[in-house]
Amino acid sequence: MAQDGALKIGTAVALAMLAGCGRQEEPAPKRVTTPPDIPHTASTIVVPIEAKLTDVARGLNQAVPVRLWSIDEHRDKCVPAQKVRLFGRERKVTPALGCRLVGEVTRGPMTLRGSGDRLVVTLPVRARLSARDVGGVASETATGTAIVRAVVRLDMQRDWTPKARLQISYDWREPPGVDLLGQRVTFTDQADRKLAGVVAKLERTLPGELKRLEVRRQVENAWARAFTSIQLNGDDPPVWMRVTPQQVGYDGYRVSGGKLRLVATAQVLTETFVGQRPADPAPTPLPPLARQPAAPGFSFATPVLADYAQIEPVLLKALVKLNARGIVAPKIGRIDAQFGKVTMFATEGGRIAVGVDVDAKAPDSPIESAKGRVWLTAVPYNEPNSEVVEFRELSAVTHTDKPQVDLLAGLFATPAVLATISGSLTQNFAKDYARVLTSAKQAIAAKRLGDIILAARIDRVTHGRIVPTGAGLYLPVEASGTATISYRPR
Template identity: 45%
Template sequence: MGRSTRKAAGGDRHMLRHAVLLGLAGLAGSCSRPPPAEAPPRADDPVPVPKEPSILSVPVDIDSGAIRQAAERAIPRQLWTINQHSPRCIPPQKVKILGAKLNVTPAISCTIVGVVTRGPIRLRGEGRDIIADVPIHAQISARDVGGLLKGETATGSALAHARIKLDLGKDWKPRGTVRLHYDWTKAPGIDFLGQRITFTDEADRKLRPIVGTLERDLPRELARANVPAQVEQLWRKSFAVLSLNEKNPPVWMRVSPIKILYNGYTVRESRVRFNLGIEAITETFVGNRPDATEPTPLPPPAAGRTDGQFHFFIPVTADYRELEPVIMRALTKRSQRPFDLPAIGPVIARFEKVEAYGTTGGRIAVGLTLTARPAKGGKAQEVHGRIWMTAMPRNAPNSPEVHFDALTVTGNTDALSGDLLLALGNSPAVGALIAQSLTQNFSKDIAELLGKIRRAIDEKRAGEFLITTDLDQVEIGQIKAFGQGLHLPVRAKGTARIAYKPQS
């Protein structure tokens, strides 16, 4: 009985040890299955569409012939006539006798007649002035010179200028003011029969009344160019949506004018160019073509620069779905040899799935489903699970080179030794590999996209209007992870103008 009792006691101890082992195993099993680690929250914020203020240069040209015709009509060909009697056309002839001068002939009178005409009017520009050069010619004759001479004739010339300044009223109709100007330093005239006959004062007296006529007729002639209608068409046509890139991805720019600017005019050969500019909001969209903004009524002109400084936004966005296979290929290639983990040794890993998306705080989240085991272990030591990594994308100022830092790792596995996966995720080898696979040099993408945009909007026709742009500066902003993708903002600057170019 004592022996049986010992056997029973030994059996009880064996059962107890077995129960303890089972309990430890159960405890170990429960520890190997912790509550699943929550995936980082998904961000749903869209990629921002900034509204950039831009100025489109929209010069309006009119034929300067309208101004010349107005001057031609207002200034008659024959400016005035001369018909005056002079008692001393020929002064008395004198002789010197004994130191004294004596008249030997009396002064001879005559009648001076003549006509002053103008030649063809020429236009030119001088700063903000339009100069109408008026050549003046005079032909003067003497008649009945003391009954001795049939007549003497002389000619002379001068140059007068009508300085015309244009302006645009609130109704966009051109207006003009005129003032006379003479640039001669010596009064023009004729040396005739011993006397000087000038016609500066006469020219001013005869031409000055013409100023009022020219100021009245000039707007009438300029109205033939129909400047308000041209500006109205330019304004309406500027509410446009332009294609910056047709595909991969499609990129659109919407132009929404808010005011129209006037900054004087210039005279170029036979044209008068009104320097106009449209201040507009430019927005860039990726994907579907946006609707154009509904045109607003033409506002009155506003003062401002019209240098055509054009700004727009170029989105360079990487879709997370496109990043997943990039990461997977890098991990698969690297997994062909063991990962050397500190304090653990060589570890063999097999990567099965990659999931990437934008999370909060401008970070990117990457989920890895994988299996790992020590290189010297067998199948029994495999650990299966998922780890989550988040990182912050960064780039240097004005640089397309992107890198990722501030890496954090969380996860859950199916074994007590699942810390192996977390150690693997935290290892410099894996962390650097994922960061490197996420790192993209956007230089090539940006250069390619800018090339497409330059070609697309170098000359863009919109009906009878031609929009011409020239990009000359690109600024790269800070990369950030949004819900819609990994986004690198790029702003381009250049010049743009809209010209009226009817199709032939």
């Protein structure tokens, strides 16, 4: 009997303590502090080196003399011997006549044109030759014109030295020649031998002019400046993209719009960081030119993060409105609930934990009041490429046999309360999504890094499913497009 009495007294004291201090609180779910796992992506950025064709042509014209060659030589047979057939035999009527050839060959202005990977150098040639001292005949002067065309194939060696291969074609529109004593005497052979030397000079001169573009210096500057971090988003949250060049390739050249563009490609690693600016990667020396260029394409990952603190007041406001309309719980009846602080964070199993402070009064229930914090968990969910996030499998963490706790649990098991919580947690991230992308596009549209301009264009954006992380709800977004790094001194 004494033991039964002590039990009753202990129970009464416990109930009095519950009613007096009135606070019942379930243990909080385990908080997960893991940061977002943002993928690193590989990109290939175009590094164009441009020159006007008129500038290259000007250099060629300065390097190649206008007077290509001169001739002053004796020719034993300017006019072959004349023969006639008489009495069945050929008989010489006049002997072969020698002469002295004097003259020069000049060129006109060289021009460059082309399209795609075809560069054409055009060289007009004019010959003026005289045949003198031809058997007492007065001197005769011959003129001729030719158009020399060189189809150029440019390439870049591993040490960044340009080279050119020329395929030459030409035709004499007016072969140089004169009529002497009724005979046509041409000087094409002499001119052709001299043109071979002009072609060889062009092959040596054109790479020299391309060296004036200083391809290595421009690529080297772009390479060194590309080891950097670029801010993609200013706040909520700050997002940084760190760029680390890996390799450089050569993607040929293009001729378009009167310009010659040598195209190098830089393969880079892009990493995304949330929060503080990451340390810039340590620059490495420019590597040898890679012979297998990659297809240009720029991509990076950027997070859309929703801080739990942004959602908490939304849920609290909805619960307050629900209480104003009245809450009736099954088996409990009418409940007057004063909702307080709302706490949200990531927990185990890909879920979020939601804690709500509440002071509940149930006049029609044997347990008139209870005060404490109730914990629920839910699974955030969205369809791929959808910014609408809903929360599924909403449920209380535990149920106990404590009367006051059961009152609070019953309150949060009420369909109206569950529907309010679920509806309030459902979020449309479209505005956050658009804001972050707009900020990222502006950040990389034309970013000056000293004498280097990084210009990127986003052509495609995709995102996956929402993930609860220690930093907030993380929507993984990947943007892809094209990018160029250009050398533009201030």
